[in-house]
Amino acid sequence: MAEKKIKIVVSGPYAAGKTQFINTISEIETVKTEAKTTKEGEKEKKDHTTVAMDFGRIKIDDEHTLYLFGTPGQARFDFMWDILGKGMVGLVVLVDSTDPATFHEARRIINYFESRYPAPFVVGCNKQDLKGAWSPEDIRTALDLGEEIKVLPLVATDKENVKRVLLELLDEIGKYI
Amino acid sequence: MAVKYYDILEEFIRDSGAEGAVLVSVDGLAIASVLPAGADEDRVAAMGAAILSLGERKISDYGLIFEKSENWENIAKKVYLLDYEKKVLHLVDGKNRVSDIIYHSKLSDLIVKRTLYGFLACGIIQREKKKERKLGFDLTRNLLNKIISKIKGL
Ligand SMILES: Nc1nc2c(ncn2[C@@H]2O[C@H](COP(=O)(O)OP(=O)(O)O)[C@@H](O)[C@H]2O)c(=O)[nH]1
Ligand SMILES: [Mg+2]
Numbered sequence: 001m002a003e004k005k006i007k008i009v010v011s012g013p014y015a016a017g018k019t020q021f022i023n024t025i026s027e028i029e030t031v032k033t034e035a036k037t038t039k040e041g042e043k044e045k046k047d048h049t050t051v052a053m054d055f056g057r058i059k060i061d062d063e064h065t066l067y068l069f070g071t072p073g074q075a076r077f078d079f080m081w082d083i084l085g086k087g088m089v090g091l092v093v094l095v096d097s098t099d100p101a102t103f104h105e106a107r108r109i110i111n112y113f114e115s116r117y118p119a120p121f122v123v124g125c126n127k128q129d130l131k132g133a134w135s136p137e138d139i140r141t142a143l144d145l146g147e148e149i150k151v152l153p154l155v156a157t158d159k160e161n162v163k164r165v166l167l168e169l170l171d172e173i174g175k176y177i
Numbered sequence: 178m179a180v181k182y183y184d185i186l187e188e189f190i191r192d193s194g195a196e197g198a199v200l201v202s203v204d205g206l207a208i209a210s211v212l213p214a215g216a217d218e219d220r221v222a223a224m225g226a227a228i229l230s231l232g233e234r235k236i237s238d239y240g241l242i243f244e245k246s247e248n249w250e251n252i253a254k255k256v257y258l259l260d261y262e263k264k265v266l267h268l269v270d271g272k273n274r275v276s277d278i279i280y281h282s283k284l285s286d287l288i289v290k291r292t293l294y295g296f297l298a299c300g301i302i303q304r305e306k307k308k309e310r311k312l313g314f315d316l317t318r319n320l321l322n323k324i325i326s327k328i329k330g331l
Contacts, residue, residue, distance in 0.1 A: 006314055006324070025331065058331070060323050087313035108238070115240030115274070120310050144297075146306060163328055170325050176310050177318055 004064045008169065009084045011071040011109050012094035013102035017126040017156040018070040019054050021094060025162045026056025026068065071109075085117035090169045094156070095143075097125045097133035103142045110143065120172035124154035124165045182209035197221070239279075242305040243293060244271035249301045256299060265292045269302050 010018045058066040069084050091113055095106045106123075113121065123145065125136045134142070140151040150168050155161045186198040190211060197212035199221050207222035245266075246252075258266065261284060268278045279289045296302040 006316070006320075025328075058327060060320070060327055064320060064323075066324055066327075085313075089312045089314045089316055111238055111241055114307065115238075115242070117313065118307050118310050119312060144304065146304075148306070159331070163331060166328050167325060170321060170328070173312065173316065174318070174321055176312055177316055177321060 006060070006064055006066045007069060007084070007088045008066065008090050008092065008166070009069050009071060009088045009113075010092045010094065011113070012092075012124075012126075013096070013099075013105040013109070014073045015099075016094040016096045016102065016106070017124075017154075018094055020156040021092070021124070021126075021154075021162055021165075022054055022056040022068045022070050024156055024159050025166065026058065081112065082116075085113060088117060088119050090119050090173045091117075091121035092124055092165060092169060093121060094124045094126050094154070095139060097127050097135075097139060098130050100134060100142065103139070107143050110145075120169065120176060122150040122152060122165060122169045122172060124152055124156070126154045126156050128153045129155045129157075183211060186211040238290065239274065239276040241275050242271065242273065243269045243275075243297070243302045244305050245269055246300055246303045252299060252301045256301075261288065262292055262295075265289060266296065266301065269293075269296070271305055 010021055012018055054070045056068040058068075060066055069088075071084060072080050093106060093110055093113075096102055110121070110123075113119070123136075123139070123143065125134065125139045127133055136151045136153050140149075143151075145151060150172065152165055152168055153161075154165055182200050186200065186209060189195065189198050197210070197216055199210040199212065199218060200208040201222045207218045210218045210221070212218060212221065253266070261282070264282050265278060265284070268281055273281070275289065275293065278293070279286055282289060284292075293302065297304075
């Protein structure tokens, strides 16, 4: 029997924690397609970046597998965004809560998916373990999100945290079945 | 098929005086090439794909929809609106996309976007509240419950 893929997309600005989020929850080791970063600015934050994309998978039953796809960062892989957006059941948008300079990019990412693939989505305010992290309520205001959207605290290195965010998303998805 | 491509590439090189030519797919893979000795087809293809996508990031705001906020009339009374701003405000109706507003107002992209963000900042308009969300997969309640218990058990 052909495997049926159920797709959840994990997006967010550079270094928000997409790869970390997918790694923390995946059953198999995430298929990473990382390369050394070459842009000067990018090197300060981390020395690897996701070139094409990363994904994780979680087998649901004999027929169905849940895939988590991270959106690639570089502009030259923008064509992937359409492929990922099509057919997704839900979206997690991650932001680095300690880096308000990236909130604008996060808003643009939400705009992108909202205007093309308006699936249920939640926002994960990542790196809440770090000093200076903005609170989810402040991030909600910064991203101009209404009360109907869940804006959740997150530490993507912690499995229970990642599970909670996914369960909140699945709860949202349940409202549209 | 590739043979035909070579003919086209050869012709292109002859007509343009270029040193070489590569036909590249959107994901940066070489489909066919006519290159001088020593040039690496894959490298040229990857560079070409990178250059092509530089100009246009897909993350743009043209598809966004705005609507007038509840108390927009009160705010509009307090701020002085220029004629072109009134035109843009009139076109904000919860249905028009940014691209429609640009088209119908005949104003430039930049002016329309700046005006909309100004409106957004002073609360005359707001982002459309999505009433309908779409799942890209035909999920059943049963399958969703399976996914939920699987994740809980991880
Ligand atoms: N302290 C802390 N660091 C995190 C957390 N999540 C991710 N990181 C780190 O932030 C950096 C960027 O994460 P990464 O997953 O590569 O970001 P991506 O660009 O969105 O894929 C990495 O060094 C991660 O280890 C978190 O919850 N807390
Ligand atoms: Mg990554």
